[in-house]
Amino acid sequence: MKHTAFAAISAIALTAAGVAVAEPQAEVLHWWTSGGEAKSVAVLQKEFADNGGTWTDMPVAGGGGDAAMTALRARVLSGNAPTAVQLKGPAIQEWYEEGVLADISSVAEAEGWADVLPEQIAEHMKCEGAWCAAPVNVHRVDWIWANKDVLEANGIEMPTTWDEFNAAAEKLQAAGIIPLAHGGQAWQDATVFETVVLGLGGPEFFQQALVDLDPEALTSDTMVAVFDQMRTLRGYVDDNFSGRDWNLATAMVMNGEAAFQIMGDWAKGEFLAAGKVPGEDFLCGSTPGEGFLYNVDSFAMFDVKGDDKKAGQDLLAELIVGPSFQEVFNLNKGSIPVRTDVALDKFDDCAHLSSEDMTASAEGGALLPSYAHGMALRGAQAGAITDVVTAHFNSDMSSADAVQMLADGVANSM
Numbered sequence: 001m002k003h004t005a006f007a008a009i010s011a012i013a014l015t016a017a018g019v020a021v022a023e024p025q026a027e028v029l030h031w032w033t034s035g036g037e038a039k040s041v042a043v044l045q046k047e048f049a050d051n052g053g054t055w056t057d058m059p060v061a062g063g064g065g066d067a068a069m070t071a072l073r074a075r076v077l078s079g080n081a082p083t084a085v086q087l088k089g090p091a092i093q094e095w096y097e098e099g100v101l102a103d104i105s106s107v108a109e110a111e112g113w114a115d116v117l118p119e120q121i122a123e124h125m126k127c128e129g130a131w132c133a134a135p136v137n138v139h140r141v142d143w144i145w146a147n148k149d150v151l152e153a154n155g156i157e158m159p160t161t162w163d164e165f166n167a168a169a170e171k172l173q174a175a176g177i178i179p180l181a182h183g184g185q186a187w188q189d190a191t192v193f194e195t196v197v198l199g200l201g202g203p204e205f206f207q208q209a210l211v212d213l214d215p216e217a218l219t220s221d222t223m224v225a226v227f228d229q230m231r232t233l234r235g236y237v238d239d240n241f242s243g244r245d246w247n248l249a250t251a252m253v254m255n256g257e258a259a260f261q262i263m264g265d266w267a268k269g270e271f272l273a274a275g276k277v278p279g280e281d282f283l284c285g286s287t288p289g290e291g292f293l294y295n296v297d298s299f300a301m302f303d304v305k306g307d308d309k310k311a312g313q314d315l316l317a318e319l320i321v322g323p324s325f326q327e328v329f330n331l332n333k334g335s336i337p338v339r340t341d342v343a344l345d346k347f348d349d350c351a352h353l354s355s356e357d358m359t360a361s362a363e364g365g366a367l368l369p370s371y372a373h374g375m376a377l378r379g380a381q382a383g384a385i386t387d388v389v390t391a392h393f394n395s396d397m398s399s400a401d402a403v404q405m406l407a408d409g410v411a412n413s414m
């Protein structure tokens with residue numbers, strides 16, 4: 001099958017030195033277990049096998065990856081790190097600082113990653129100047145998904161402001177339809193929250209509040225308004241929302257039980273895996289407001305012993321950023337390719353919208369890292385914010401108390 005330049009060169013070098021060529025091996029830790037996710041990761045497994053690799057799967061269920069990260073910590077602490085791990089954002093640098101990540105610069109350089117990746121995204125993949133992770137995709141977080149028939153039957157257009165969203169939700173509720181499909185898990189609350197921060201505050205406010213952690217922004221009237229809107233949204237979810245997995249919430253929109261879901265475009269992967277067609281069965285729109293919240297999946301290679309494992313890491317890194325994987329994987333996953341040179345001809349309108357908005361947002365300084373998906377902050381700070389968001393969503397805490405708790409929690413996490 002396809003042997004790329006890098007694999008060929010390293011194989012020749014090894015044979016010339018009289019050493020047997022190592023068979024690439026990889027134990028891969030990831031949290032892609034829903035229908036759409038499993039279909040996507042199967043693409044990587046197949047490419048890896050087609051190129052002579054042996055894949056040992058280590059899936060850890062749990063949307064957003066919290067459970068996977070707990071499993072990773074346990075493995076590293078016991079001195080038995082997996083070969084490759086789905087890891088992203090500042091967590092990559094945090095692990096690098098622990099001295100447990102492999103340097104994959106030789107692959108990155110041989111494959112010319114610097115020429116095909118947007119600079120802002122490439123930066124996330126570097127640790128003290130070395131390449132330490134391979135990017136898979138660009139997921140957009142600030143999306144609303146809707147059941148087309150339900151909207152039409154109730155005379156509702158895709159909302160473009162939060163007021164419109166609220167008005168639509170009231171109308172749907174009166175008609176006996178659950179307005180918002182939501183799963184009450186901390187990371188899902190955080191996902192909705194950050195889209196409201198972006199929508200009501202705008203890109204500059206998002207940067208100040210959730211990237212720079214500016215205490216003034218955290219306690220501002222705008223943040224009070226954000227928590228007010230979260231309280232309003234709480235009124236639009238059904239009674240059984242607690243603990244529900246995100247893909248089950250997506251299924252509620254698919255089957256017309258609910259009208260909307262606010263979720264990143266891995267939800268599109270779910271619709272597609274169920275045979276649903278964008279524009280016909282379901283609609284996508286960015287959440288109200290300007291800007292683009294990006295969530296880039298990536299894999300980091302852990303420092304492991306054995307030529308077979310190292311060969312596996314090199315092969316995986318090379319395939320992940322390779323153009324064919326980038327196209328096929330992202331068609332399934334709901335995201336768009338991270339490479340700038342992959343044509344989007346086979347992609348749907350939602351992906352085109354994502355790509356256009358990403359370019360426009362980058363030009364306007366509104367391309368922002370998702371805090372809820374670990375792209376903006378280190379674990380402790382992100383955790384401090386999510387604790388407050390969840391506590392507020394699941395109680396009758398006032399917005400004024402929430403902003404105070406937010407500022408205090410963030411200050412204590414520094």
Ligand code: BGC
Pocket residue numbers: 031037062063064065139266295296297373
């Ligand atoms: C990941 C996606 C994944 C989603 C749900 C996000 O944090 O970036 O790849 O599909 O969580 O598990």
